[in-house]
Amino acid sequence: MERLSVKEILKCSQGSLLKGDEKYFINSISTDTRSLKKDDLFIALKGKNFNGHDFIRNAEELGAKGIVVSEDIKNVKDLKFEIIIKVNDTLQSLKSIARYYLSKFKNLKIVGVTGSNGKTTTKDIIAHILGKENKVLKAKGSFNNSIGIPLTVFELNSSHNVLVLEYGTNFIGEIKELVEIASPDISVITNIGRTHLEFFKNERNVLREKMDLINGMKEDKTVIINIDDKYLVTILNSIKGKKILTYGIKNNADINAVDIYDLGERGFKFILRILDKNVEVNFPLLGMHNIYNALAGVSVGFTLGVDINVIKEALEDFKIDSPHRLEKFKIEDILIIDDSYNANPESVREAIRVLSDISGKRKIIVLGDMLELGDKEVEFHKEVGVLVKNYNIDILITLGELSENINLGALESGMSDKNMYHFDNKEGIVNLLKNLLKKGDAVLIKGSRKMKMEEIVLKLKEILRR
Structure with a gap:
């Protein structure tokens, strides 16, 4: 980041300077004390499940140069920050500062x-x-x-x-x-x-x-x-x-x-x-x-x-830079395809196609719930089950309440119930895979972000490397 003056920040955020001097400069901005560095300007954002104002003391201990707040802070001038700015809305200020900075x-x-x-x-x-x-x-x-x-x-x-x-x-x-x-x-x-x-x-x-x-x-x-x-x-x-x-x-x-x-x-x-x-x-x-x-x-x-x-x-020479997006790993001649970042009907269909086209003794798919799909969520999950059967996937393993409908769709399409499993916890899936996988198998793992299907991938890799 190129440096910004406090004067510039005050102007674009329409803030009030409670402590410090307009001539001071900021070289970096943070919204999260977990990644905050010394001399950062900490902007205390507020959301449904968090309030950055609760971490002002953390920011102080970590050596932040200043803070941007929207709440009244007790004994604000006793804080060790060089700069304290008060605004009406910290998220709007973050966006305004970014827009101004980009214009340079x-x-x-x-x-x-x-x-x-x-x-x-x-x-x-x-x-x-x-x-x-x-x-x-x-x-x-x-x-x-x-x-x-x-x-x-x-x-x-x-x-x-x-x-x-x-x-x-x-x-x-x-x-x-x-x-x-x-x-x-x-x-x-x-x-x-x-x-x-x-x-x-x-x-x-x-x-x-x-x-x-x-x-x-x-x-x-x-x-x-x-x-x-x-x-x-x-x-x-x-x-x-x-x-x-x-x-x-x-x-x-x-x-x-x-x-x-x-x-x-x-x-x-x-x-x-x-x-x-x-x-x-x-x-x-x-x-x-x-x-x-x-x-x-x-x-x-x-x-x-x-x-x-x-x-x-x-x-x-392109290599996947963002994790959990059709990443390939081969361990003990077992191919693991980690597509666990997120899932919706279209992306799951493409994942099934990928697995179907891969050479392997058996093709195994592990699917978690697809979330945020509205009134047709049951129908969409059943559609996925039909695809699993039609693309000749050998074994279907599902996780979560909605994904039971994937099994149902596959069963109604003619897939044997002996080749499908359903769990309400990741541990059960990991234990099944531990005993199920053989050399030459290909397994693909996918689900919505909130399902955290990457945890299955990590455990599976750990087990196979022992």
Whole structure:
């Protein structure tokens, strides 16, 4: 982070200085005392389940230079901080400071990624391609909300010329709020699927929310669209005043992957076509959906002038940077595929396809509940069970109340109940796998974030390595 004066912070946050001097400077900002460093400015955020004001003493002990608060603090001037700023709303102030700080980087290109699935992997691929020729800052993991985006922005310094951000959403209007912090020069929408339907009700509302990324852009900026997505293809004619670039596999687009050949555990080989130029690519990631993610990354690279051969090199040496997204591990000749970060009907379908295409004596899938799906949650879980049977998965293991419907869907489709198990705890699954797995097996583990399915992966790896 480049330094900010207290005067600047007061102006953009509309705060009052309770202690300190406007001429003081801040070199880093934190919202979490668990990662706070000496001389940080600690912004005490408030949420449904936490209140940063409860950790002010911690921040003091850790050597924070100053604090930003919205509550009255007893004996505030007796605190050891050099700077104390009072604001009406600390979250709004965090966003305002980030917006102001970002405005200082006049020559920075901002790439924004949203979509129902593949945002983080796409973001990582984009950053990897652009990083071959640029100084790129990308959001860590899934830093994609009103806290994560400002914290990413604060990592910018004068060496960066590209910023790659991910825009997530859990409620109507969230992306609009995020775009007000950082309006992208290039927007990518990966796809529209059945995510967060508890809040959005249907895919059309999901589409409207994702469209706010485009609506918040300035004129003459670039929009990148997956032309194979049945919802996104409907908005092409409604995008006005912006450049449009399309990518796809099934339909003719500006950027296509053709002649795709599945290499099993080694990923895919395909011909990358960028307008009138072709190049063969050996892409190491599993899953057809990751070819779409790659094409999104290619589209951004092309937009910013990266040569096709440099793009090829980037795709071929790309490694998964964000954990629990189709990560592969082989232990004692047993293949573990960790896709435990999150789950919804579309991403689970793709995971089942991946497992089905993997060579193995037996294909075993461990699935946790898919959450936030609204009124059709039972139906969606049953659909997954049908897919498990139709893709010839050998053994089905489920965790959680909703996932019992996965077993039911598989059973109704003709899968033998001798090949399916259901548990209400992770320990039972780990013990089953310990006794069940044999050399040559392939096991895939997936579930919604709150199910914490990665705990099964960690225990399983620990057991197999003994």
